[in-house]
Amino acid sequence: MTVQFALAPTSWTPFHKDNEAKPALGPVTHFDQDCEIYGEGDGADYYYKVVSGMVRTCKFFADGRRQIDGFHAAGDLFGIETGGEHSLTAEAVNDCSIVAIRRGNVESSTQLLPELLRNLGRAQQHAVLLGRRSAVEKVSAFLLLLADEAASRGEAVITLPMTRQDIGDYLGLTIETVSRTIWQFERDDILELPAARQIKIKDYDALVDLRG
Amino acid sequence: MTVQFALAPTSWTPFHKDNEAKPALGPVTHFDQDCEIYGEGDGADYYYKVVSGMVRTCKFFADGRRQIDGFHAAGDLFGIETGGEHSLTAEAVNDCSIVAIRRGNVESSTQLLPELLRNLGRAQQHAVLLGRRSAVEKVSAFLLLLADEAASRGEAVITLPMTRQDIGDYLGLTIETVSRTIWQFERDDILELPAARQIKIKDYDALVDLRG
DNA sequence: CGCCGAGTTGACCATGTTCAAGGTGGGTGG
DNA sequence: CCACCCACCTTGAACATGGTCAACTCGGCG
Numbered sequence: 433m434t435v436q437f438a439l440a441p442t443s444w445t446p447f448h449k450d451n452e453a454k455p456a457l458g459p460v461t462h463f464d465q466d467c468e469i470y471g472e473g474d475g476a477d478y479y480y481k482v483v484s485g486m487v488r489t490c491k492f493f494a495d496g497r498r499q500i501d502g503f504h505a506a507g508d509l510f511g512i513e514t515g516g517e518h519s520l521t522a523e524a525v526n527d528c529s530i531v532a533i534r535r536g537n538v539e540s541s542t543q544l545l546p547e548l549l550r551n552l553g554r555a556q557q558h559a560v561l562l563g564r565r566s567a568v569e570k571v572s573a574f575l576l577l578l579a580d581e582a583a584s585r586g587e588a589v590i591t592l593p594m595t596r597q598d599i600g601d602y603l604g605l606t607i608e609t610v611s612r613t614i615w616q617f618e619r620d621d622i623l624e625l626p627a628a629r630q631i632k633i634k635d636y637d638a639l640v641d642l643r644g
Numbered sequence: 645m646t647v648q649f650a651l652a653p654t655s656w657t658p659f660h661k662d663n664e665a666k667p668a669l670g671p672v673t674h675f676d677q678d679c680e681i682y683g684e685g686d687g688a689d690y691y692y693k694v695v696s697g698m699v700r701t702c703k704f705f706a707d708g709r710r711q712i713d714g715f716h717a718a719g720d721l722f723g724i725e726t727g728g729e730h731s732l733t734a735e736a737v738n739d740c741s742i743v744a745i746r747r748g749n750v751e752s753s754t755q756l757l758p759e760l761l762r763n764l765g766r767a768q769q770h771a772v773l774l775g776r777r778s779a780v781e782k783v784s785a786f787l788l789l790l791a792d793e794a795a796s797r798g799e800a801v802i803t804l805p806m807t808r809q810d811i812g813d814y815l816g817l818t819i820e821t822v823s824r825t826i827w828q829f830e831r832d833d834i835l836e837l838p839a840a841r842q843i844k845i846k847d848y849d850a851l852v853d854l855r856g
Numbered sequence: 857c858g859c860c861g862a863g864t865t866g867a868c869c870a871t872g873t874t875c876a877a878g879g880t881g882g883g884t885g886g
Numbered sequence: 887c888c889a890c891c892c893a894c895c896t897t898g899a900a901c902a903t904g905g906t907c908a909a910c911t912c913g914g915c916g
Contacts (some may be wrong), residue, residue, distance in 0.1 A: 501883060566871075566872090567871080569874065605872080605873095606872075606874080608872085608873075608874085609871090609872055609873075612872090627881090628880080628881080
């Protein structure tokens, strides 16, 4: 793994040089897998947009546990904070390209709003997913999310960018439970697993049922 | 319980008649305890602001389980949605007064933004609280939230507006577990319970420790 | 006084965690 | 091209946390 530093605000250069009321964009920066994009407590002068690849935002606890707050795919905005510093850590799930956007442009508010609403809706959905739901419900809900995304890209098979550990930390489950649950789905002829990181859904409706 | 209907959009009348660029406000409406303010699937033409009392937004499942997404106190905005309809149900935790604000005023965006950011931050915190945390960690985190709010109002004792069931559904725990955990805290001299709905924190630091 | 809903307490049990071992596959170097 | 290695994943068995079910207490209100 190549060590890389987070986007340095000092190296920021405007992308749009005309008078359009567009947000000030930094250069597209590449991050290798598992690289930190920003850390908890870093100044939140910029927010970020995924160009390609996938980013996870997460919280680390003193005992080493980790809660993944969300996965962000191409087009998603992340790192939008209420205070002056980031409350989560952002890392590259796989190799990815990111654009930094300078915060504080009031004129960008109207463009920001829809993205912000989307993030809020997702965060709420995530909370609903985590509370008082069984492993089967959590995993099937997660797979359905991925399936819908894949379908919207016209893909019939889900290719997982993230590890079982990532999934577990997102769903509040151990890797063992995630593994067992997925295996159970395969046994029940709901899924097909051509490879470890590939999932083909054979019985979509069954998953919808199991989600609860 | 008096049955009351949700704010009827048809009965909306402007509150501000001058030319100020303020959001169009509906009248302040009162809701009795446990009344529904809006339901999942209702049109989201308005969002709402709590004037007094407390509101819970929650998701109901087919099997009767309920996940509370958040509690909203005086001054809080709720019901801000990404789509055309509400994805959650809003109910009055206790008797409360609510103002409806018409959605779609572009000029209100800049006023909406900070509230939206706050809601996003809270939702993220909530997700972190729900995933892979023990009952002790969840309850202590919840009590600390309440304690800080109470302290900001200059109150030394927390007065709970919500039932144990509400707390359980917020934290993803059963009422029994909530009850046992709080009782354990009292036993450990961390809390004092003058009444069922009153909590005095005796050892704040211990709670911070337990929160993890 | 008795009822009723909210809360507490106890005993048992199920789900998911923990710990431990074994498998698999992609990449690297001989 | 094959052997090895390592990270990732899978599988199994014991265990613990919190859920379930049930009984009981408490306090407010008719």
